[in-house]
Structures are given as C-alpha cells and as structure tokens.
Amino acid sequence: MGKLLVKEKEVVVPGEDLAEGMDLLPGEGCYRDENKIVAARLGLVKVGGRLIKLIPLSGKYLPKKNDVIIGKITEITLMGWRVDTNSAYPAMLSLRDATSEYIAKGANLSQYYAIGDYIVAKITNVTSQNLVDLTTKGPGLHKLKGGRIISVQPTKVPRIIGKAGSMVNMIKKATNSKIIVGQNGLVWIQAEPKMELIAVEAIRMIEKYAHVEGLTDKVKEFLDKAIKGGR
Amino acid sequence: MSYKRKDRALDEPRAIEAKVGVIKRADGSAMFKIGKTTAYAAVYGPRNIYPRFLADPTKGILRASYAMMPFAGVGERVRPGPNRRSREIALVTEQALLPVLDLSEFPNSVIDVIVELPQTDAGTRCAGICAAAMALADAGLTMKDLVAAVAVGCIDGTPIVDLSKEEEDYEGEVADIPIAVLPRSGKISLLQLDGEIDKENLMKAIEMGKKVCRKIYQIQKAALKKKYEVTK
Structure with a gap:
C-alpha cells in the first residue's frame, strides 16, 4: 500500500518526494521516479483516490481550447486581427470568426475592432506550436466598452x-x-x-x-x- | 603545511540566507546570500522572444544574464555592461539550470533569468545559480528538481568548501571549483576548475560540496515554502 510523505494541501517545491508506492499515480505537476512520486513544480498537494496532483500557485497563462479570455487588439492584418492574450503567445482573430455581419472587401476593419480595444473572446483552437485562434461569435463574446x-x-x-x-x-x-x-x-x-x-x-x-x-x-x-x- | 581557518570549519559554508518573491513585478524572483555575497535573480516569462530568429519551434529557450553592480565590492568600480567574464557566467548558469527545466510546453518563447549582484565576496556564480533556481520555481515552471551550487576548492593540498575572496587570493596553491548539484539525484550540472588540484583532493572536495549543497537545498526549500505559506 502506498504511503503519502506530505500532508494534503501542503506547499511543495520541485523535486520534493510526495508519496511512495507503485499503487499511487502521478497526476498533473508530478512525475514518477522509481517507486516515488515527485513534485515537478511548485504547488499545493491534492490527493484524489490514488491520484496525486499539484495545484499550481504561480505561473503564466498558457492558451487552452475553449477558454474565454480577455484580449487586446494589437494589430490589424489582411486576414483579421492580432490579439494579445496576456501570455507568451499572441492570437489571431480571423475575419469570419469576428462577426456575423458581412464585411465588404477592403472595408476599414477598425470600425469593428480598433487597435487598443479589449475584447472577450473564446479560444477555438491551439496548435502544437501554440498558434491560437479566437472567435467573438457566441453568447457573451463582445467588445468591451467602459469599465x-x-x-x-x-x-x-x-x-x-x-x-x-x-x-x-x-x-x-x-x-x-x-x-x-x-x-x-x-x-x-x-x-x-x-x-x-x-x-x-x-x-x-x-x-x-x-x-x-x-x-x-x-x-x-x-x-x-x-x-x-x-x- | 595544511591550511587552517579561524572562523569556521573547512567543510562549513558561510552564513546563508534566502528569500523568495523579492521583486514584485517579476514573474518569479529570489535573493540568495552566502557570507557577504548577495545575489538577486528575477525570472520573466515564458514570453515572446525578440529577435525572432532566436526562437526554437520545438521548445522554449532559457536566456540568462549575469551582472555585478558597479559598487559590488572588488575595491574598484565594476564597469557595467557585458564583458567576457559575465558572458561566460551567464552561459554556465543556463547550462547548470537547463537539466531540471522542462520547456517543451513553451515553443517559440523565452524565459529570461536576470541575475544581479549588489555585493560580492567570491562564489558569485554559485550564489546566482541558487537564486535563479528558486526564482524559476517561484515563476511556476515545470522543473524536475531545484539546483544548489557552492564553490569548493583546495588550498595548499587541503580541500575546503565555500572560498571567500580572501581565500581565493591566498598566496600559495589555490584551486577554485564551483559546482552545481541537483539535490535529488546528486548529479552535477556545473563543474569548473581554476587552479591545480590532484584527483584525490578533487573527489574529496566534490563530496564535501555535495554535502553543503544538500544543506543549501533545505534552505531554498524553506524559503520557497515561506512565501506561499497560507496567511491566516
């Protein structure tokens, strides 16, 4: 039977032994080293049955599919808008995902979203290279005004x-x-x-x-x- | 013939202090002090990398920088800006830290580690690595382990740990060997040697250094936990 070496909800640092025994499983933020489960980041220990995982306490945002984020328009390109996502990776909001209105060829795109505008958008796709696609079509997704x-x-x-x-x-x-x-x-x-x-x-x-x-x-x-x- | 110390044992490091979260605007930061040597490290990132051609599409890159402040204490003013020595130390800092980091989550991005030393009394690259390891953990990055580092050496055929500037400049046979150790596995990620030493003493010195690194690891661990302890 596996044995827990730390208390639940304890703060652990990378490289710290969390548990011993092959019947326990390393979850998010953990890895196995022989018969031990070891912390792979700084976090809070959480035990769910046989699974041991870490709740992160710090770190930057990493884009994930279906997340609703607040982004800032940084650039207008031929295909749409580039959006700062408050992470290491900028996102693209393409013309057809931006609005259900008809956008005429050569239209001034800044009448929809101008540089510096903040938008609520949903991440539709993240590639292995962390290229991010956004959409503003959907309930609750829009440009932010005031506040x-x-x-x-x-x-x-x-x-x-x-x-x-x-x-x-x-x-x-x-x-x-x-x-x-x-x-x-x-x-x-x-x-x-x-x-x-x-x-x-x-x-x-x-x-x-x-x-x-x-x-x-x-x-x-x-x-x-x-x-x-x-x- | 054998070298003696007045104030501490030969295998005893100077007083160590560590603190995490000293730079509020950084994504992760730490201070590490050993004797009179003080190192601050700040981590920014993962973030967009410029110039763009440095990007690696398979994984994130680690970019370290090292600098002594102009008044850091060698007696004369340290000229600011990169020089041959600081470039070398930035490089070995990167290489000492990379074995524990998993950067595959962050393709095309960079993690900047900035080490600054406001006061120095030998052992700066080791203090910098200790601070940087804590700052990286504070930034929430995926790491297999922390990294602890200390300088060991040999004076007149006597292996010693954590040389001060005075000992580095001792008139006689001196070897200065900065080492960095991954505390879990005991593997070495930095080993440099300045001076002359025989094999037997080198092995002895490294063993002494590993012991001290385990002690440093406990201090790093305690400092990290202190920052995140639940404030009631």
Missing part, C-alpha cells in the same frame, strides 16, 4: 470565479457591477466608481488569500463592511 481592466494571477482565476461562479456572482450582486473574468488573468469590471473600487479590492483580496479556507465568508464580510462604510 476597467485589472490583471490577476492566472492561477487564481478559478478561485475568483468560485464554484459555478458563486464567488464572482456574490461580488457582482453586492456591488451591483458587471464583471467578466478572463481565464488569462484579465478581469473587466464596470460599476459606479465607488463600487468599482470595492469590487477591485475584493478581487485583490481573493487573489491574496486564494488558498485560505472559508474565503467566501471572509469576502462576504469584507463586502458588507465596505459597502456599509462607503455610504
């Missing part, structure tokens, strides 16, 4: 969204704001100026205490206090 964009650590995004969007919905409701969380670590917030600031602070708080238990209650407490104090 503000903050950047958070991409590894904390699942925590900001919460289970089935519980965390972000709580902030939205409390501050009466519109929030879009991109998987790439960019977050768009629009609300009354005061509420916008409170929402930003709440998100920063989640980012800082991402792996503390009972975070939802803590954020709730903060929101109640901040909104009452602000009025």
Whole structure:
C-alpha cells in the first residue's frame, strides 16, 4: 500500500518526494521516479483516490481550447486581427470568426475592432506550436466598452470565479457591477466608481488569500463592511 | 603545511540566507546570500522572444544574464555592461539550470533569468545559480528538481568548501571549483576548475560540496515554502 510523505494541501517545491508506492499515480505537476512520486513544480498537494496532483500557485497563462479570455487588439492584418492574450503567445482573430455581419472587401476593419480595444473572446483552437485562434461569435463574446481592466494571477482565476461562479456572482450582486473574468488573468469590471473600487479590492483580496479556507465568508464580510462604510 | 581557518570549519559554508518573491513585478524572483555575497535573480516569462530568429519551434529557450553592480565590492568600480567574464557566467548558469527545466510546453518563447549582484565576496556564480533556481520555481515552471551550487576548492593540498575572496587570493596553491548539484539525484550540472588540484583532493572536495549543497537545498526549500505559506 502506498504511503503519502506530505500532508494534503501542503506547499511543495520541485523535486520534493510526495508519496511512495507503485499503487499511487502521478497526476498533473508530478512525475514518477522509481517507486516515488515527485513534485515537478511548485504547488499545493491534492490527493484524489490514488491520484496525486499539484495545484499550481504561480505561473503564466498558457492558451487552452475553449477558454474565454480577455484580449487586446494589437494589430490589424489582411486576414483579421492580432490579439494579445496576456501570455507568451499572441492570437489571431480571423475575419469570419469576428462577426456575423458581412464585411465588404477592403472595408476599414477598425470600425469593428480598433487597435487598443479589449475584447472577450473564446479560444477555438491551439496548435502544437501554440498558434491560437479566437472567435467573438457566441453568447457573451463582445467588445468591451467602459469599465476597467485589472490583471490577476492566472492561477487564481478559478478561485475568483468560485464554484459555478458563486464567488464572482456574490461580488457582482453586492456591488451591483458587471464583471467578466478572463481565464488569462484579465478581469473587466464596470460599476459606479465607488463600487468599482470595492469590487477591485475584493478581487485583490481573493487573489491574496486564494488558498485560505472559508474565503467566501471572509469576502462576504469584507463586502458588507465596505459597502456599509462607503455610504 | 595544511591550511587552517579561524572562523569556521573547512567543510562549513558561510552564513546563508534566502528569500523568495523579492521583486514584485517579476514573474518569479529570489535573493540568495552566502557570507557577504548577495545575489538577486528575477525570472520573466515564458514570453515572446525578440529577435525572432532566436526562437526554437520545438521548445522554449532559457536566456540568462549575469551582472555585478558597479559598487559590488572588488575595491574598484565594476564597469557595467557585458564583458567576457559575465558572458561566460551567464552561459554556465543556463547550462547548470537547463537539466531540471522542462520547456517543451513553451515553443517559440523565452524565459529570461536576470541575475544581479549588489555585493560580492567570491562564489558569485554559485550564489546566482541558487537564486535563479528558486526564482524559476517561484515563476511556476515545470522543473524536475531545484539546483544548489557552492564553490569548493583546495588550498595548499587541503580541500575546503565555500572560498571567500580572501581565500581565493591566498598566496600559495589555490584551486577554485564551483559546482552545481541537483539535490535529488546528486548529479552535477556545473563543474569548473581554476587552479591545480590532484584527483584525490578533487573527489574529496566534490563530496564535501555535495554535502553543503544538500544543506543549501533545505534552505531554498524553506524559503520557497515561506512565501506561499497560507496567511491566516
């Protein structure tokens, strides 16, 4: 029977032994060295049955198919738009994936998306060379107008969204704001100026205490206090 | 004939200190201090690579840079900018770190490791490698292991560990051997030799160095864990 050498939810560093025994399996962020399972990155240990994996605590965004991201238009080309994805790899938004409208030949593309615009887009394809294709056709995908964009650590995004969007919905409701969380670590917030600031602070708080238990209650407490104090 | 130290044992390194996350804007960063030698390392990336022709379509590349600050402490001003020595050390730093890194996830991109030393008292490339390894782990990259490094050597036929500048400049037979060790496997990813040493003493010195590297690894590990410890 395999033996765990570290506690669950412990922070481990690359090269640290996690478990012993051939019946346990190395998951994401781990590898096997003889009969041991070893950490291959810095992360938080998570055990699910026989599988041991690591939840990353830091790192840049790596484009993944079907992720909804917030991107910035950096270039207009003959075939469409080039978009900065807040990662090492820029993405392409081709003409036919950009809009269902008819775009005439030689039309001025900046009337759809101009350089510097932020868009909510979905990744349709990522090649082995990490060439990324985007689409803005689909529910909830559009150009962003107004509001503000903050950047958070991409590894904390699942925590900001919460289970089935519980965390972000709580902030939205409390501050009466519109929030879009991109998987790439960019977050768009629009609300009354005061509420916008409170929402930003709440998100920063989640980012800082991402792996503390009972975070939802803590954020709730903060929101109640901040909104009452602000009025 | 045999060399003696006043303040510490022959196989004992100077006081070591390490801290992770010292440069907030970087993707990963660390400070490593051994005696009076202080190294800071910052990691940026994976990010877009320029100039474009350097890109490797099969895997990401690691690009290290090394610099001593002008006031770093050799007595006279260190001229800023790359020179032959810093180019060499950047190269061996890259090669010492590459065996643990898995960059296949990041084709056509670069990971920049920038090492700066505000104060030096020998053993700078080793301190730089120790700091860089921590910074790479802090940046969340896939790594098989960390890398620990220390300079070993031999003075008048006596193997010693972690030479200070004073010892490097000792009048007599001195060998200076920086080594980097992957603590899990005990494999060596950097081995340079300056001076003369016989085989027996070399093996002895490397064994002593490996022991110290295991100690350094514990310090690196503790520093990394400290940054990410859950703040209640």
